[in-house]
Amino acid sequence: LLLVGCATCLLLAIAAVAVATGAAMAPADRVELKLGHSLDQNHPVHLAMEFMKERLAEKSSGTMILEIRPNGQLGAETECLSLVQRGVLAMTKTSAAPLENFVPEMAVFGIPFLFEDEAHFWRVLHSDLGNDLLEAGADSGLRGLSYYDAGARSFYTISRPIMTPEDLKGLLIRVQESPTSIAMIESLGGSPTPVDFGDLYTALQQGVVDGAENNPPSFYTNRHYEVCKHLSLDQHTRTPDVLIISQRWWQRLTPQQQQWLAEAAQESAEYERKLWQEKTQEALAGAEERGVTIHHPDLEPFRQSVSSMVESYAGTPTGDLIEKIQAMGGEQ
Ligand code: GCU
Incomplete structure:
Protein backbone atom coordinates (compact mmCIF):
# COMPACT_ATOMS: atom_id res chain seq x y z
CA LEU A 1 0.00 0.00 0.00
CA LEU A 2 2.80 2.30 1.02
CA LEU A 3 4.58 1.47 -2.22
CA VAL A 4 1.45 2.10 -4.30
CA GLY A 5 0.87 5.41 -2.48
CA CYS A 6 4.41 6.57 -3.19
CA ALA A 7 4.16 5.58 -6.82
CA THR A 8 0.93 7.56 -7.16
CA CYS A 9 2.57 10.58 -5.52
CA LEU A 10 5.48 10.30 -7.87
CA LEU A 11 3.24 10.01 -10.91
CA LEU A 12 1.23 13.01 -9.78
CA ALA A 13 4.39 14.99 -9.18
CA ILE A 14 5.76 14.08 -12.61
CA ALA A 15 2.43 14.99 -14.21
CA ALA A 16 2.44 18.35 -12.39
CA VAL A 17 5.97 19.12 -13.60
CA ALA A 18 5.06 18.05 -17.13
CA VAL A 19 2.01 20.32 -17.16
CA ALA A 20 4.03 23.22 -15.80
CA THR A 21 6.95 22.89 -18.23
CA GLY A 22 4.64 21.90 -21.06
CA ALA A 23 2.64 25.07 -20.58
CA ALA A 24 5.78 27.20 -20.41
CA MET A 25 7.11 25.68 -23.60
CA ALA A 26 3.92 25.64 -25.64
CA PRO A 27 4.85 27.41 -28.89
CA ALA A 28 2.04 29.94 -28.75
CA ASP A 29 2.95 31.19 -25.29
CA ARG A 30 6.22 32.94 -25.85
CA VAL A 31 6.87 34.77 -29.09
CA GLU A 32 10.00 36.53 -30.23
CA LEU A 33 9.57 38.76 -33.25
CA LYS A 34 12.63 40.08 -35.01
CA LEU A 35 12.18 43.37 -36.87
CA GLY A 36 14.75 44.72 -39.33
CA HIS A 37 14.75 48.28 -40.69
CA SER A 38 17.09 50.77 -42.33
CA LEU A 39 16.88 53.87 -40.11
CA ASP A 40 19.20 55.22 -37.45
CA GLN A 41 18.52 54.70 -33.73
CA ASN A 42 17.87 58.43 -33.23
CA HIS A 43 15.22 58.53 -35.94
CA PRO A 44 11.65 59.18 -34.68
CA VAL A 45 10.35 56.04 -36.43
CA HIS A 46 12.91 53.93 -34.60
CA LEU A 47 11.99 55.59 -31.29
CA ALA A 48 8.33 54.79 -31.97
CA MET A 49 9.17 51.14 -32.60
CA GLU A 50 11.04 51.03 -29.28
CA PHE A 51 7.83 52.33 -27.73
CA MET A 52 5.90 49.53 -29.46
CA LYS A 53 8.33 47.00 -28.01
CA GLU A 54 7.61 48.29 -24.48
CA ARG A 55 3.86 48.35 -25.00
CA LEU A 56 3.85 44.84 -26.42
CA ALA A 57 5.86 43.50 -23.47
CA GLU A 58 3.46 45.19 -21.04
CA LYS A 59 0.32 43.95 -22.72
CA SER A 60 1.58 40.37 -22.98
CA SER A 61 3.21 40.27 -19.51
CA GLY A 62 6.59 39.83 -21.12
CA THR A 63 5.62 36.91 -23.36
CA MET A 64 5.84 38.82 -26.66
CA ILE A 65 9.29 40.14 -27.34
CA LEU A 66 10.27 42.45 -30.16
CA GLU A 67 13.90 42.46 -31.19
CA ILE A 68 14.60 45.56 -33.28
CA ARG A 69 17.63 45.60 -35.59
CA PRO A 70 18.19 49.11 -37.07
CA ASN A 71 20.60 50.54 -39.69
CA GLY A 72 20.00 47.87 -42.32
CA GLN A 73 21.77 45.24 -40.17
CA LEU A 74 19.44 42.57 -41.58
CA GLY A 75 19.56 43.91 -45.13
CA ALA A 76 18.29 46.82 -47.19
CA GLU A 77 14.53 47.44 -47.40
CA THR A 78 13.86 45.28 -50.46
CA GLU A 79 15.82 42.41 -48.91
CA CYS A 80 13.94 42.72 -45.62
CA LEU A 81 10.62 42.69 -47.50
CA SER A 82 11.62 39.54 -49.32
CA LEU A 83 12.73 37.86 -46.05
CA VAL A 84 9.47 38.82 -44.37
CA GLN A 85 7.44 37.61 -47.33
CA ARG A 86 9.09 34.19 -47.03
CA GLY A 87 8.67 34.14 -43.24
CA VAL A 88 12.44 34.06 -42.63
CA LEU A 89 12.13 37.40 -40.82
CA ALA A 90 9.03 38.21 -38.75
CA MET A 91 8.70 41.95 -39.25
CA THR A 92 10.06 44.99 -41.04
CA LYS A 93 9.40 48.68 -41.43
CA THR A 94 10.03 50.15 -44.84
CA SER A 95 9.04 53.13 -46.89
CA ALA A 96 5.95 52.52 -49.07
CA ALA A 97 8.25 53.16 -52.08
CA PRO A 98 10.12 49.82 -52.26
CA LEU A 99 6.95 48.10 -51.07
CA GLU A 100 5.42 48.82 -54.48
CA ASN A 101 7.61 46.02 -55.91
CA PHE A 102 5.57 43.57 -53.79
CA VAL A 103 2.26 45.40 -53.39
CA PRO A 104 1.66 47.32 -56.65
CA GLU A 105 -1.09 49.49 -55.09
CA MET A 106 1.58 51.21 -52.95
CA ALA A 107 2.87 52.96 -56.09
CA VAL A 108 0.24 55.61 -55.48
CA PHE A 109 2.30 57.03 -52.60
CA GLY A 110 5.09 57.79 -55.07
CA ILE A 111 2.89 60.13 -57.13
CA PRO A 112 4.25 63.67 -56.70
CA PHE A 113 2.02 66.45 -55.34
CA LEU A 114 -0.88 64.02 -54.89
CA PHE A 115 -1.85 65.27 -51.45
CA GLU A 116 -2.98 68.86 -51.01
CA ASP A 117 -1.62 69.03 -47.49
CA GLU A 118 -1.00 67.00 -44.38
CA ALA A 119 -4.69 66.91 -43.43
CA HIS A 120 -5.58 65.39 -46.83
CA PHE A 121 -2.80 62.81 -46.41
CA TRP A 122 -4.05 61.65 -42.99
CA ARG A 123 -7.67 61.67 -44.09
CA VAL A 124 -6.70 59.18 -46.80
CA LEU A 125 -4.50 57.01 -44.56
CA HIS A 126 -7.23 56.75 -41.94
CA SER A 127 -10.00 56.02 -44.45
CA ASP A 128 -11.20 52.63 -45.74
CA LEU A 129 -8.96 53.20 -48.74
CA GLY A 130 -5.93 53.62 -46.44
CA ASN A 131 -6.83 50.45 -44.53
CA ASP A 132 -7.37 48.50 -47.74
CA LEU A 133 -3.92 49.53 -48.98
CA LEU A 134 -2.41 48.41 -45.68
CA GLU A 135 -4.01 44.99 -46.05
CA ALA A 136 -3.43 44.72 -49.80
CA GLY A 137 -0.19 42.78 -49.30
CA ALA A 138 -1.59 40.11 -46.96
CA ASP A 139 -2.27 37.69 -49.82
CA SER A 140 1.30 37.99 -51.00
CA GLY A 141 2.65 37.44 -47.49
CA LEU A 142 3.13 41.03 -46.29
CA ARG A 143 0.51 42.24 -43.83
CA GLY A 144 0.59 45.97 -43.06
CA LEU A 145 -0.02 46.82 -39.40
CA SER A 146 0.20 50.61 -39.39
CA TYR A 147 1.51 53.67 -41.18
CA TYR A 148 4.19 55.94 -39.78
CA ASP A 149 4.43 59.60 -40.66
CA ALA A 150 7.40 60.12 -42.95
CA GLY A 151 6.58 63.77 -43.70
CA ALA A 152 7.33 65.13 -47.15
CA THR A 239 5.38 58.64 -48.90
CA PRO A 240 4.52 57.01 -45.57
CA ASP A 241 6.52 54.35 -43.79
CA VAL A 242 4.74 51.04 -43.28
CA LEU A 243 5.06 48.53 -40.45
CA ILE A 244 4.78 45.00 -41.78
CA ILE A 245 4.48 41.52 -40.35
CA SER A 246 4.96 38.31 -42.28
CA GLN A 247 1.56 36.78 -42.98
CA ARG A 248 3.02 33.41 -41.98
CA TRP A 249 3.99 34.77 -38.56
CA TRP A 250 0.68 36.54 -38.17
CA GLN A 251 -1.26 33.33 -38.77
CA ARG A 252 0.78 31.52 -36.12
CA LEU A 253 -0.24 34.05 -33.45
CA THR A 254 -3.28 33.43 -31.28
CA PRO A 255 -6.17 35.92 -31.64
CA GLN A 256 -5.10 37.41 -28.29
CA GLN A 257 -1.51 37.86 -29.46
CA GLN A 258 -2.71 39.38 -32.72
CA GLN A 259 -4.78 41.84 -30.75
CA TRP A 260 -1.88 42.85 -28.48
CA LEU A 261 0.37 43.38 -31.47
CA ALA A 262 -2.24 45.34 -33.45
CA GLU A 263 -2.85 47.58 -30.43
CA ALA A 264 0.85 48.13 -29.75
CA ALA A 265 1.39 48.98 -33.44
CA GLN A 266 -1.48 51.46 -33.32
CA GLU A 267 -0.17 53.14 -30.17
CA SER A 268 3.30 53.27 -31.67
CA ALA A 269 1.94 55.01 -34.78
CA GLU A 270 0.13 57.62 -32.67
CA TYR A 271 3.25 58.18 -30.58
CA GLU A 272 5.35 58.67 -33.72
CA ARG A 273 2.94 61.12 -35.27
CA LYS A 274 3.28 63.38 -32.24
CA LEU A 275 7.07 63.08 -32.30
CA TRP A 276 7.35 63.80 -36.01
CA GLN A 277 6.79 67.59 -36.00
CA GLU A 278 9.24 68.14 -33.18
CA LYS A 279 11.92 65.94 -34.78
CA THR A 280 11.43 67.63 -38.16
CA GLN A 281 12.00 71.07 -36.62
CA GLU A 282 14.99 69.73 -34.73
CA ALA A 283 16.44 68.28 -37.95
CA LEU A 284 15.99 71.53 -39.91
CA ALA A 285 17.51 73.65 -37.12
CA GLY A 286 20.34 71.17 -36.56
CA ALA A 287 21.17 71.04 -40.28
CA GLU A 288 21.18 74.83 -40.53
C1 GCU B 1 12.74 57.34 -45.53
C2 GCU B 1 12.16 56.11 -44.93
C3 GCU B 1 13.13 54.96 -44.93
C4 GCU B 1 13.80 54.78 -46.26
C5 GCU B 1 14.38 56.07 -46.75
C6 GCU B 1 14.99 55.96 -48.13
O1 GCU B 1 13.67 57.87 -44.66
O2 GCU B 1 11.76 56.34 -43.60
O3 GCU B 1 12.43 53.81 -44.58
O4 GCU B 1 14.82 53.85 -46.19
O5 GCU B 1 13.37 57.05 -46.77
O6 GCU B 1 15.01 56.96 -48.84
O7 GCU B 1 15.45 54.88 -48.50
Whole structure:
Protein backbone atom coordinates (compact mmCIF):
# COMPACT_ATOMS: atom_id res chain seq x y z
CA LEU A 1 0.00 0.00 0.00
CA LEU A 2 2.80 2.30 1.02
CA LEU A 3 4.58 1.47 -2.22
CA VAL A 4 1.45 2.10 -4.30
CA GLY A 5 0.87 5.41 -2.48
CA CYS A 6 4.41 6.57 -3.19
CA ALA A 7 4.16 5.58 -6.82
CA THR A 8 0.93 7.56 -7.16
CA CYS A 9 2.57 10.58 -5.52
CA LEU A 10 5.48 10.30 -7.87
CA LEU A 11 3.24 10.01 -10.91
CA LEU A 12 1.23 13.01 -9.78
CA ALA A 13 4.39 14.99 -9.18
CA ILE A 14 5.76 14.08 -12.61
CA ALA A 15 2.43 14.99 -14.21
CA ALA A 16 2.44 18.35 -12.39
CA VAL A 17 5.97 19.12 -13.60
CA ALA A 18 5.06 18.05 -17.13
CA VAL A 19 2.01 20.32 -17.16
CA ALA A 20 4.03 23.22 -15.80
CA THR A 21 6.95 22.89 -18.23
CA GLY A 22 4.64 21.90 -21.06
CA ALA A 23 2.64 25.07 -20.58
CA ALA A 24 5.78 27.20 -20.41
CA MET A 25 7.11 25.68 -23.60
CA ALA A 26 3.92 25.64 -25.64
CA PRO A 27 4.85 27.41 -28.89
CA ALA A 28 2.04 29.94 -28.75
CA ASP A 29 2.95 31.19 -25.29
CA ARG A 30 6.22 32.94 -25.85
CA VAL A 31 6.87 34.77 -29.09
CA GLU A 32 10.00 36.53 -30.23
CA LEU A 33 9.57 38.76 -33.25
CA LYS A 34 12.63 40.08 -35.01
CA LEU A 35 12.18 43.37 -36.87
CA GLY A 36 14.75 44.72 -39.33
CA HIS A 37 14.75 48.28 -40.69
CA SER A 38 17.09 50.77 -42.33
CA LEU A 39 16.88 53.87 -40.11
CA ASP A 40 19.20 55.22 -37.45
CA GLN A 41 18.52 54.70 -33.73
CA ASN A 42 17.87 58.43 -33.23
CA HIS A 43 15.22 58.53 -35.94
CA PRO A 44 11.65 59.18 -34.68
CA VAL A 45 10.35 56.04 -36.43
CA HIS A 46 12.91 53.93 -34.60
CA LEU A 47 11.99 55.59 -31.29
CA ALA A 48 8.33 54.79 -31.97
CA MET A 49 9.17 51.14 -32.60
CA GLU A 50 11.04 51.03 -29.28
CA PHE A 51 7.83 52.33 -27.73
CA MET A 52 5.90 49.53 -29.46
CA LYS A 53 8.33 47.00 -28.01
CA GLU A 54 7.61 48.29 -24.48
CA ARG A 55 3.86 48.35 -25.00
CA LEU A 56 3.85 44.84 -26.42
CA ALA A 57 5.86 43.50 -23.47
CA GLU A 58 3.46 45.19 -21.04
CA LYS A 59 0.32 43.95 -22.72
CA SER A 60 1.58 40.37 -22.98
CA SER A 61 3.21 40.27 -19.51
CA GLY A 62 6.59 39.83 -21.12
CA THR A 63 5.62 36.91 -23.36
CA MET A 64 5.84 38.82 -26.66
CA ILE A 65 9.29 40.14 -27.34
CA LEU A 66 10.27 42.45 -30.16
CA GLU A 67 13.90 42.46 -31.19
CA ILE A 68 14.60 45.56 -33.28
CA ARG A 69 17.63 45.60 -35.59
CA PRO A 70 18.19 49.11 -37.07
CA ASN A 71 20.60 50.54 -39.69
CA GLY A 72 20.00 47.87 -42.32
CA GLN A 73 21.77 45.24 -40.17
CA LEU A 74 19.44 42.57 -41.58
CA GLY A 75 19.56 43.91 -45.13
CA ALA A 76 18.29 46.82 -47.19
CA GLU A 77 14.53 47.44 -47.40
CA THR A 78 13.86 45.28 -50.46
CA GLU A 79 15.82 42.41 -48.91
CA CYS A 80 13.94 42.72 -45.62
CA LEU A 81 10.62 42.69 -47.50
CA SER A 82 11.62 39.54 -49.32
CA LEU A 83 12.73 37.86 -46.05
CA VAL A 84 9.47 38.82 -44.37
CA GLN A 85 7.44 37.61 -47.33
CA ARG A 86 9.09 34.19 -47.03
CA GLY A 87 8.67 34.14 -43.24
CA VAL A 88 12.44 34.06 -42.63
CA LEU A 89 12.13 37.40 -40.82
CA ALA A 90 9.03 38.21 -38.75
CA MET A 91 8.70 41.95 -39.25
CA THR A 92 10.06 44.99 -41.04
CA LYS A 93 9.40 48.68 -41.43
CA THR A 94 10.03 50.15 -44.84
CA SER A 95 9.04 53.13 -46.89
CA ALA A 96 5.95 52.52 -49.07
CA ALA A 97 8.25 53.16 -52.08
CA PRO A 98 10.12 49.82 -52.26
CA LEU A 99 6.95 48.10 -51.07
CA GLU A 100 5.42 48.82 -54.48
CA ASN A 101 7.61 46.02 -55.91
CA PHE A 102 5.57 43.57 -53.79
CA VAL A 103 2.26 45.40 -53.39
CA PRO A 104 1.66 47.32 -56.65
CA GLU A 105 -1.09 49.49 -55.09
CA MET A 106 1.58 51.21 -52.95
CA ALA A 107 2.87 52.96 -56.09
CA VAL A 108 0.24 55.61 -55.48
CA PHE A 109 2.30 57.03 -52.60
CA GLY A 110 5.09 57.79 -55.07
CA ILE A 111 2.89 60.13 -57.13
CA PRO A 112 4.25 63.67 -56.70
CA PHE A 113 2.02 66.45 -55.34
CA LEU A 114 -0.88 64.02 -54.89
CA PHE A 115 -1.85 65.27 -51.45
CA GLU A 116 -2.98 68.86 -51.01
CA ASP A 117 -1.62 69.03 -47.49
CA GLU A 118 -1.00 67.00 -44.38
CA ALA A 119 -4.69 66.91 -43.43
CA HIS A 120 -5.58 65.39 -46.83
CA PHE A 121 -2.80 62.81 -46.41
CA TRP A 122 -4.05 61.65 -42.99
CA ARG A 123 -7.67 61.67 -44.09
CA VAL A 124 -6.70 59.18 -46.80
CA LEU A 125 -4.50 57.01 -44.56
CA HIS A 126 -7.23 56.75 -41.94
CA SER A 127 -10.00 56.02 -44.45
CA ASP A 128 -11.20 52.63 -45.74
CA LEU A 129 -8.96 53.20 -48.74
CA GLY A 130 -5.93 53.62 -46.44
CA ASN A 131 -6.83 50.45 -44.53
CA ASP A 132 -7.37 48.50 -47.74
CA LEU A 133 -3.92 49.53 -48.98
CA LEU A 134 -2.41 48.41 -45.68
CA GLU A 135 -4.01 44.99 -46.05
CA ALA A 136 -3.43 44.72 -49.80
CA GLY A 137 -0.19 42.78 -49.30
CA ALA A 138 -1.59 40.11 -46.96
CA ASP A 139 -2.27 37.69 -49.82
CA SER A 140 1.30 37.99 -51.00
CA GLY A 141 2.65 37.44 -47.49
CA LEU A 142 3.13 41.03 -46.29
CA ARG A 143 0.51 42.24 -43.83
CA GLY A 144 0.59 45.97 -43.06
CA LEU A 145 -0.02 46.82 -39.40
CA SER A 146 0.20 50.61 -39.39
CA TYR A 147 1.51 53.67 -41.18
CA TYR A 148 4.19 55.94 -39.78
CA ASP A 149 4.43 59.60 -40.66
CA ALA A 150 7.40 60.12 -42.95
CA GLY A 151 6.58 63.77 -43.70
CA ALA A 152 7.33 65.13 -47.15
CA ARG A 153 10.39 64.37 -49.27
CA SER A 154 12.55 67.16 -50.71
CA PHE A 155 15.78 67.42 -52.68
CA TYR A 156 19.21 67.90 -51.15
CA THR A 157 22.34 68.39 -53.18
CA ILE A 158 26.08 68.75 -52.87
CA SER A 159 27.03 71.64 -55.10
CA ARG A 160 24.04 73.73 -56.16
CA PRO A 161 20.50 74.14 -54.85
CA ILE A 162 17.46 72.81 -56.70
CA MET A 163 15.25 75.86 -57.22
CA THR A 164 13.51 74.77 -60.43
CA PRO A 165 13.26 71.43 -62.29
CA GLU A 166 15.91 72.77 -64.74
CA ASP A 167 18.42 72.60 -61.90
CA LEU A 168 18.08 68.81 -61.88
CA LYS A 169 19.33 68.50 -65.48
CA GLY A 170 22.50 66.47 -65.64
CA LEU A 171 22.41 65.57 -61.94
CA LEU A 172 22.50 62.00 -60.68
CA ILE A 173 19.86 61.84 -58.01
CA ARG A 174 19.69 58.87 -55.67
CA VAL A 175 16.28 57.21 -55.59
CA GLN A 176 14.73 54.39 -53.64
CA GLU A 177 14.24 51.05 -55.36
CA SER A 178 10.87 52.05 -56.79
CA PRO A 179 9.70 52.42 -60.41
CA THR A 180 7.50 55.41 -59.49
CA SER A 181 10.41 57.26 -57.85
CA ILE A 182 12.49 56.64 -60.96
CA ALA A 183 9.68 57.94 -63.20
CA MET A 184 9.32 61.05 -61.04
CA ILE A 185 12.99 62.05 -61.26
CA GLU A 186 12.95 61.41 -65.01
CA SER A 187 9.89 63.59 -65.45
CA LEU A 188 11.64 66.39 -63.56
CA GLY A 189 14.67 66.10 -65.82
CA GLY A 190 17.19 64.48 -63.44
CA SER A 191 18.99 61.15 -63.76
CA PRO A 192 17.63 58.67 -61.19
CA THR A 193 20.18 56.36 -59.57
CA PRO A 194 18.91 53.66 -57.18
CA VAL A 195 21.15 53.25 -54.11
CA ASP A 196 20.30 51.50 -50.82
CA PHE A 197 19.67 53.96 -48.02
CA GLY A 198 22.50 52.44 -45.96
CA ASP A 199 25.00 53.06 -48.78
CA LEU A 200 23.88 56.60 -49.52
CA TYR A 201 26.24 58.51 -47.23
CA THR A 202 29.25 56.94 -48.93
CA ALA A 203 27.72 57.38 -52.39
CA LEU A 204 27.28 61.11 -51.70
CA GLN A 205 30.72 61.44 -50.15
CA GLN A 206 32.39 59.76 -53.10
CA GLY A 207 30.38 61.77 -55.61
CA VAL A 208 28.70 58.66 -57.07
CA VAL A 209 25.50 60.73 -56.91
CA ASP A 210 25.04 64.52 -56.87
CA GLY A 211 22.12 64.56 -54.49
CA ALA A 212 19.15 62.72 -53.05
CA GLU A 213 15.69 63.37 -51.67
CA ASN A 214 14.18 62.53 -48.32
CA ASN A 215 12.41 63.92 -45.27
CA PRO A 216 14.38 66.18 -42.85
CA PRO A 217 14.75 63.62 -39.98
CA SER A 218 16.30 61.03 -42.33
CA PHE A 219 18.57 63.66 -43.95
CA TYR A 220 19.68 64.67 -40.46
CA THR A 221 19.97 61.41 -38.49
CA ASN A 222 22.01 59.79 -41.28
CA ARG A 223 24.27 62.88 -41.39
CA HIS A 224 23.80 63.48 -45.14
CA TYR A 225 24.06 67.19 -44.27
CA GLU A 226 27.80 66.68 -43.82
CA VAL A 227 28.08 66.35 -47.60
CA CYS A 228 24.93 68.06 -48.93
CA LYS A 229 24.81 71.74 -48.01
CA HIS A 230 21.62 72.59 -49.92
CA LEU A 231 18.18 71.41 -48.86
CA SER A 232 15.34 72.61 -51.14
CA LEU A 233 11.96 72.14 -49.51
CA ASP A 234 9.92 71.34 -52.61
CA GLN A 235 8.06 68.57 -50.73
CA HIS A 236 7.33 66.58 -53.89
CA THR A 237 5.98 63.40 -52.25
CA ARG A 238 4.35 62.28 -49.02
CA THR A 239 5.38 58.64 -48.90
CA PRO A 240 4.52 57.01 -45.57
CA ASP A 241 6.52 54.35 -43.79
CA VAL A 242 4.74 51.04 -43.28
CA LEU A 243 5.06 48.53 -40.45
CA ILE A 244 4.78 45.00 -41.78
CA ILE A 245 4.48 41.52 -40.35
CA SER A 246 4.96 38.31 -42.28
CA GLN A 247 1.56 36.78 -42.98
CA ARG A 248 3.02 33.41 -41.98
CA TRP A 249 3.99 34.77 -38.56
CA TRP A 250 0.68 36.54 -38.17
CA GLN A 251 -1.26 33.33 -38.77
CA ARG A 252 0.78 31.52 -36.12
CA LEU A 253 -0.24 34.05 -33.45
CA THR A 254 -3.28 33.43 -31.28
CA PRO A 255 -6.17 35.92 -31.64
CA GLN A 256 -5.10 37.41 -28.29
CA GLN A 257 -1.51 37.86 -29.46
CA GLN A 258 -2.71 39.38 -32.72
CA GLN A 259 -4.78 41.84 -30.75
CA TRP A 260 -1.88 42.85 -28.48
CA LEU A 261 0.37 43.38 -31.47
CA ALA A 262 -2.24 45.34 -33.45
CA GLU A 263 -2.85 47.58 -30.43
CA ALA A 264 0.85 48.13 -29.75
CA ALA A 265 1.39 48.98 -33.44
CA GLN A 266 -1.48 51.46 -33.32
CA GLU A 267 -0.17 53.14 -30.17
CA SER A 268 3.30 53.27 -31.67
CA ALA A 269 1.94 55.01 -34.78
CA GLU A 270 0.13 57.62 -32.67
CA TYR A 271 3.25 58.18 -30.58
CA GLU A 272 5.35 58.67 -33.72
CA ARG A 273 2.94 61.12 -35.27
CA LYS A 274 3.28 63.38 -32.24
CA LEU A 275 7.07 63.08 -32.30
CA TRP A 276 7.35 63.80 -36.01
CA GLN A 277 6.79 67.59 -36.00
CA GLU A 278 9.24 68.14 -33.18
CA LYS A 279 11.92 65.94 -34.78
CA THR A 280 11.43 67.63 -38.16
CA GLN A 281 12.00 71.07 -36.62
CA GLU A 282 14.99 69.73 -34.73
CA ALA A 283 16.44 68.28 -37.95
CA LEU A 284 15.99 71.53 -39.91
CA ALA A 285 17.51 73.65 -37.12
CA GLY A 286 20.34 71.17 -36.56
CA ALA A 287 21.17 71.04 -40.28
CA GLU A 288 21.18 74.83 -40.53
CA GLU A 289 23.52 75.10 -37.55
CA ARG A 290 25.84 72.72 -39.35
CA GLY A 291 26.07 74.86 -42.45
CA VAL A 292 23.11 73.75 -44.58
CA THR A 293 21.18 76.41 -46.48
CA ILE A 294 17.45 75.71 -46.56
CA HIS A 295 15.75 76.86 -49.76
CA HIS A 296 12.03 77.36 -50.43
CA PRO A 297 11.54 77.00 -54.19
CA ASP A 298 8.36 77.97 -56.01
CA LEU A 299 6.45 74.67 -56.37
CA GLU A 300 4.48 75.52 -59.50
CA PRO A 301 7.20 74.63 -62.06
CA PHE A 302 7.69 71.28 -60.26
CA ARG A 303 3.98 70.52 -60.41
CA GLN A 304 3.91 71.37 -64.11
CA SER A 305 6.91 69.17 -64.89
CA VAL A 306 5.33 66.08 -63.38
CA SER A 307 1.81 66.64 -64.73
CA SER A 308 2.31 64.44 -67.81
CA MET A 309 3.72 61.68 -65.60
CA VAL A 310 0.64 61.81 -63.40
CA GLU A 311 -1.66 61.84 -66.45
CA SER A 312 0.11 58.79 -67.89
CA TYR A 313 -1.51 56.64 -65.18
CA ALA A 314 -5.04 57.38 -66.43
CA GLY A 315 -7.02 54.18 -66.88
CA THR A 316 -4.58 52.06 -64.84
CA PRO A 317 -5.23 50.74 -61.30
CA THR A 318 -2.85 53.43 -59.97
CA GLY A 319 -4.79 56.01 -61.99
CA ASP A 320 -8.03 54.88 -60.31
CA LEU A 321 -6.43 55.23 -56.89
CA ILE A 322 -5.11 58.69 -57.82
CA GLU A 323 -8.64 59.78 -58.71
CA LYS A 324 -10.10 58.42 -55.48
CA ILE A 325 -7.44 60.19 -53.43
CA GLN A 326 -7.88 63.45 -55.33
CA ALA A 327 -11.63 63.24 -54.66
CA MET A 328 -10.86 63.20 -50.93
CA GLY A 329 -9.03 66.51 -51.13
CA GLY A 330 -10.52 69.79 -50.05
CA GLU A 331 -12.79 68.12 -47.50
CA GLN A 332 -12.93 69.26 -43.89
C1 GCU B 1 12.74 57.34 -45.53
C2 GCU B 1 12.16 56.11 -44.93
C3 GCU B 1 13.13 54.96 -44.93
C4 GCU B 1 13.80 54.78 -46.26
C5 GCU B 1 14.38 56.07 -46.75
C6 GCU B 1 14.99 55.96 -48.13
O1 GCU B 1 13.67 57.87 -44.66
O2 GCU B 1 11.76 56.34 -43.60
O3 GCU B 1 12.43 53.81 -44.58
O4 GCU B 1 14.82 53.85 -46.19
O5 GCU B 1 13.37 57.05 -46.77
O6 GCU B 1 15.01 56.96 -48.84
O7 GCU B 1 15.45 54.88 -48.50
